Amino acid sequence: MKHKRKRHGTMEMRVHRRTEPGSPPGTIVPDPHEPQSDVQVFSYCKTDLVESRLPSFEQLAKMVATNEVTWINVDGLGNTRLIEALGEHFKLHRLALEDVVNVHQRSKVDQYADIMFIVLRMPHVPTEATGGRVTTEQLSIFAGPKFVITFQEGRPGDCFDRVRLRLREGATKLREAGPGYLVHALLDGVIDNYYPVLEGYAERLDYLEDAVLEAGSHVMDELHEVKADLLILRRAIWPLRETVASLSRDESTLFGESSRPYLRDCYDHVVQIVDLVETYREITADLRDLHMSSLSNRTNDIMRVLTIISTIFMPLTFIAGIYGMNFHTSSSRFNMPELDWEYGYLLCLAVMFVIAAGQMYYFYYRGWILPSFRARK
Amino acid sequence: MKHKRKRHGTMEMRVHRRTEPGSPPGTIVPDPHEPQSDVQVFSYCKTDLVESRLPSFEQLAKMVATNEVTWINVDGLGNTRLIEALGEHFKLHRLALEDVVNVHQRSKVDQYADIMFIVLRMPHVPTEATGGRVTTEQLSIFAGPKFVITFQEGRPGDCFDRVRLRLREGATKLREAGPGYLVHALLDGVIDNYYPVLEGYAERLDYLEDAVLEAGSHVMDELHEVKADLLILRRAIWPLRETVASLSRDESTLFGESSRPYLRDCYDHVVQIVDLVETYREITADLRDLHMSSLSNRTNDIMRVLTIISTIFMPLTFIAGIYGMNFHTSSSRFNMPELDWEYGYLLCLAVMFVIAAGQMYYFYYRGWILPSFRARK
Amino acid sequence: MKHKRKRHGTMEMRVHRRTEPGSPPGTIVPDPHEPQSDVQVFSYCKTDLVESRLPSFEQLAKMVATNEVTWINVDGLGNTRLIEALGEHFKLHRLALEDVVNVHQRSKVDQYADIMFIVLRMPHVPTEATGGRVTTEQLSIFAGPKFVITFQEGRPGDCFDRVRLRLREGATKLREAGPGYLVHALLDGVIDNYYPVLEGYAERLDYLEDAVLEAGSHVMDELHEVKADLLILRRAIWPLRETVASLSRDESTLFGESSRPYLRDCYDHVVQIVDLVETYREITADLRDLHMSSLSNRTNDIMRVLTIISTIFMPLTFIAGIYGMNFHTSSSRFNMPELDWEYGYLLCLAVMFVIAAGQMYYFYYRGWILPSFRARK
Amino acid sequence: MKHKRKRHGTMEMRVHRRTEPGSPPGTIVPDPHEPQSDVQVFSYCKTDLVESRLPSFEQLAKMVATNEVTWINVDGLGNTRLIEALGEHFKLHRLALEDVVNVHQRSKVDQYADIMFIVLRMPHVPTEATGGRVTTEQLSIFAGPKFVITFQEGRPGDCFDRVRLRLREGATKLREAGPGYLVHALLDGVIDNYYPVLEGYAERLDYLEDAVLEAGSHVMDELHEVKADLLILRRAIWPLRETVASLSRDESTLFGESSRPYLRDCYDHVVQIVDLVETYREITADLRDLHMSSLSNRTNDIMRVLTIISTIFMPLTFIAGIYGMNFHTSSSRFNMPELDWEYGYLLCLAVMFVIAAGQMYYFYYRGWILPSFRARK
């Protein structure tokens, strides 16, 4: 039954580069399996907000010209032509676009002329659909003087619903500030999304701790799954730490001096998440040790029962065997005269009893019997 | 019985951010489960000391204006409105206030204008109430030019009773010096509180060393608990080390040149505590190895007993079985003529004895018998 | 059968320096086992491309003089005289040539006057011929103002086929740019070749994960092979990281300012590969733990069956043995009067049944029976 | 017997701060268990040497005034008043004096005005009295322009006997140089004392290697002791390394330029000791692995014997049991007619022999028998 359950998660570990070795850098190879792109645009200034879906390039150009900030969110990377067109229109570097499409990048920040390119990994809370395994999705951000373009892999749902709400609400700090603050809000949303994912693992570890203590038999498989998931999260979060650190050290004009504390706050969160992931990994390792030791302990318990039983009954059965031999008592007076003794049988039983009692005492003395009373403090 | 004992401590590992992903930074979300805030104020200069409980904001303003230093200690974070009001009155940064309420911060120092914000984790000596597990509480300190505001989570008891005593005593260095020295005294109190906690674990490890050597059966569960607790302490103390180090390197005006040795002293203590925690962790790991090895050793002992007994009695029982067969001696002269021999029975017993003695000698020669005399040096 | 399979791969670990200890540095000792050198030349400028095989030195000199870039690829190091002649003609440093011939160098960059010397390790996708083990080949690159010379070990196949294609296509950026861009293209080809190799291991780990969960018996040997291969890859890729990092920091004229992003792109890829190799190593270690634990688990299962069976049948057999004794009931009324009782046999069977049932209940209570229903959650 | 042996050494791990959390820094709390202080003074210049025991403060003042260097060695920290008086007289900082009394400091150097404060841990060669466990003692050194004050914990014996001899001898470099050279001589004495301690452990590890190979049964307990002791030494020597490094980088006037090589020499020794301690720790870990593996090996050996014996005799006993059944041959011609056959018994024995021989061959073929001849190369 257990092996029928579809395993997931290792897919995350596989990195498939679609561009062939030796291709010129900046080659954008479409992946037919990627979902079609869905484009959503928020164009806003302090007083105005335009929301639009799949606009034409003229509309886009007009929005960017009119408003302070235009956020173009591309959901799904299946439409390579659209991505190339966006790249040309906004003068995005081809190497960066190649990274957008090859969705197994580590988090990083690159500066191309006046456009900043940020790659993040966005975690998804494990669901039934992913077999209870964590998955991460690549989020690529281009931030220019008047626009922010984000590319997602196109799985349903992201962590920006509250950002969209704050944009629509109006008169928030987000509407007044420039594209830097929007980038910060997106970063913050991604980072904060790690917390519920990690909380899920804290709960699972808690449950597993109980399971190990109660010696459940599939604990190890589950521990292995949790360990692998934490490895995925770790691979996502460590480079993110470097990324946010380099952002907060950054001297570019995108983030002004006033947004420094906000980036530092982001950085603190990432460090805390790193800390949690490492802590959970250590707990998992400890639980594995505990499980192994409890296995050994149980082997010992089982062995002890077997040994006690064998050691007691083997000599007894041997004695019974002796007197089950068919030596003809009539042929010789040395042939088992005990069989004719008046108390022969009782004596025989008495000897057996003495042997059994002696062994019981010895085992009690060695602490093999009633371990719950003796070996415990 | 054992599994009935309420487990604690893993709660410490769980970090729950109450602010939803994507919320604007600086959102202060109240936790209905937090205890109501209790405010205690010490306002003092060299000659005067005013102690007050839950004062109004006007009273507070007057105290700050009159005296050199005013220490406002808020115990319990349930009263969000009070915290926001304090924040507005003393111009505390909203990001810092968010950290005060989200009580799973790592130790850190942040400088906002002329106010320094310090986060510490304060350990509580394990008690029955916490199931013998260590717990830590967040202490947030705001230090301004004339005031120090501390926020505690509101668990009963803290480690500042002697600081209060020294304030009340009068004419101590603490009363004469500024807010920097008070911050140092609070820091020192928190750091020194780690010593009794660690002493408890030293004792427990000592007891566990005995238990492992005497092969107690629940040693591993306890070792696991100690290990998890040390992990909690480690997560509390490592960032504290960075915090104190950055405080002692700090160039701000809060701490004068003369308090440098005191901060260095604090730093030495933290380093010593880090050292102890790491040492105890290594000892725990060593004890686990020792325990695993002693388990294997005992399995071997048990197996040896079983094997000796089986190996001796199986051939004997087999021989007894042979002569328990009912071949009709009358039908054929080849059918067990031994049964009619005069010394058949005695010979049979003699053969059995020789086999048993031979095996005993072999086991003695292999060192399986009397291991206490042979295998020991 | 299994041990007949020719093992490979450890050869990779062996480093044999052919120059005797104490020899003057720069001694080039030929290895008679190396394949004969095959020389292939691409000489090109923006408008022209000359391809030639095994040209004379005069032809070479002319090509270098005429065209912008001349790429001389030497495949096979058996022809020491040719290598020395090339070295003299292009003024390559003897120490570098010694490294070319001693093919177990770590990746590195050295600058000799205006010639840059780069050593790389090029991975080969595991095939049947290598027993399914990964192998790496040394690629040495000399880059001068107008030429690029590469030395390969001469195994069939390399990862530059697409580079050659791009050269032949004409009007590509590669044809227009200088030798620095060619070096970058070669580097890129080598680095990109790690991806398919690693993908193979991802697949193998995936399969092994299944195998461990299904408790296959040769899992450990295979895990060991994968681990050793990852060690080989790790030894190849870590120094490559340093190499590419130092190239991208390099101030020499070979790479202009415009190729900086391309080198940074290379560096990102190398870092990602490093990350993957380390991740796969961790997964391998986790799988080993899982395998060890499943072994222990199975030992426990087997022991449990043995113990249950023994514990049930030993007492029963003992009782049967008792009543198989031949005490003469006629000699004494104490000698097994049970044998004559009317319900003696049935009583005896009943006692046996009660004992067996009691034990079954005890084992069920201890959770030794039906672990699949009880111990699982 | 074994558990009766008094365990020692873990005491070393316990750090008890006598000052209560929250006390003002610099509080000196006497420990009633500390031995009474014994004061020994050496006051010397190039031509003169005064030795004195427990002098008055006037005598001390005079000695310091007259001679170049005065070395006051306080042995035992029980006399707090004396320590405070010395502190006041020589203007020693209270924080340093607190560290003198709280004898679990890590090695360190602090500079207070013109007085340098050094803390070291001095190892004692394990003796019967300490249960064969290593112990370390705190040595605190104050070095001023004309005096050196050392505080020891007061255990009998120190490592300065040869320094005293060199002082008494006269006309040595020690008598001519200033207090810096005396400090160096004391440092050197402490560091050199680690060598005999480590040699003891090298011998013990050598003996343990033999014991593991011969499979002694208490090896693991001893390995654990050695490991714990090496942990103690490690905790003593690592901070010492930092201390000596910072001394040799120090720009203060205490050590002149000419004593630089001597401090570098000290540093080399400390690094070598660090290296040895780490090496011994690794050897200990390796021996533990070896021991665990030899335990597993022996379990296998024992199991093999048990299995061979059981597997051979069980079928045989079963066959004997068959023919021990009492089916009435007279009631039916199907009831064990074999019992009446002429060669029934011999046939039965022959069948048993064939079964046993077949199994023996199978076990020999599997390599379970005569492992010493087959499995060894």
Added chain:
Amino acid sequence: MKHKRKRHGTMEMRVHRRTEPGSPPGTIVPDPHEPQSDVQVFSYCKTDLVESRLPSFEQLAKMVATNEVTWINVDGLGNTRLIEALGEHFKLHRLALEDVVNVHQRSKVDQYADIMFIVLRMPHVPTEATGGRVTTEQLSIFAGPKFVITFQEGRPGDCFDRVRLRLREGATKLREAGPGYLVHALLDGVIDNYYPVLEGYAERLDYLEDAVLEAGSHVMDELHEVKADLLILRRAIWPLRETVASLSRDESTLFGESSRPYLRDCYDHVVQIVDLVETYREITADLRDLHMSSLSNRTNDIMRVLTIISTIFMPLTFIAGIYGMNFHTSSSRFNMPELDWEYGYLLCLAVMFVIAAGQMYYFYYRGWILPSFRARK
């Protein structure tokens, strides 16, 4: 037999300082066990070479005055007076001479005035005489403006034979260059000597890999030996790395700018050796894991055989035991009427067969039988 083999190698780990703790630094204590010193001098310039054995000091002085470079090689440290005389004549620092005699130094470089002092560890290929264990010998080099003095421990053989040959050959670069180049040649010789030693271990690991897979029984002891030897090599090579690195960074006049590439080459070799040693250590650890797992695997195999046999024959023997009971069928019609049935015996055998077959099927179903066909993929 095995334990009779003399163990070696751990001696390497023992560091015995002959100077007593507290002695004045620079004390040279002779070791009576050291071999007598043998002095060999090469004095040369471009055109001339003088070779001499055990010259007088006047001869030495003349040689140094006449020729460009004089290399004095002292083989054996038993002659302390000679070492002291050399030290005085060439103004070698006493601290350095102390290090020459205390032959357990880590590699290092020290500069005393215009004399450079280098310590190296020279490995010896394992031979029968050293029990197949690696040993290292200390080489101390003093390099002055016109002379190079080397001290070896005096074991037969060194790695400079080819250097001597190159000196005698004449007209080599070595004869033309100064003492710096000679030092480089010696360094190079020592470093290159690590390669054959490591090749030996590569071969041994290769053989051990086979042995582990074939489950040899003394694999673990051998792995332990290899591990200990690699630890020795590691302790020798890591400090050498630092030493060579600091030499190549060195600004002194000994090595001119032109010898920079040669030192870099040395450094590359050392890094490669470090890399190999670490790789071999990892392989050793992996092999240990593999061995442990194969041990567990075999335990499982053995247990399975035991369990199958026991589980099959115990019930059968019990049934046979039942019908071996002597209940008097004549006393009661309930007493084993089966014994009189016509097909009683056959039925009994049939029941036994059914039980055995059922169990076989169950074991087959659980995969305990024929693991080679089922559990393998």
